[in-house]
Amino acid sequence: MLVLSRRLGESVVIGDDVVVTVLEVRGDVVRIGVDAPRSVPVRRQELLEEVAATNKQAASPSPQAVADLSRLVGSPATPKQPPTERPGQSS
Known part of the structure; x- marks a missing residue:
């Protein structure tokens, strides 16, 4: 650092x-x-740190939130497939 x-x-x-x-x-x-060309981003460090912390928090849900969501969603039921007809057979 200078x-x-x-x-x-x-x-x-x-x-x-x-x-x-x-x-x-x-x-x-x-x-x-700060006089800089528009192509050069100039940002306050504390705002960058706050955005990074917010993004990290949003990307890392709490274990309780995951458990609640899992309970609400549950496991999807597997739809039953109707029997397929073979050529020459009638139902």
Whole structure:
């Protein structure tokens, strides 16, 4: 990890087309601006972590939920097949 000190109004350039600028400093809160092409996704890390946790939870149902669903669905009954007629036979 590269650690830099920047003052208000100063920027950091990432690659050829991403610029991160310090816009405001208030106590322990720093507002930054990110100027990047639309093709470059810029997301807050805490939101990505929250989405990942939500997806994991949704994909991993609780054992109780699985048991309840199994009880509701039950095992499907096997439909009986009518006897097949052979050529030359009549019923």
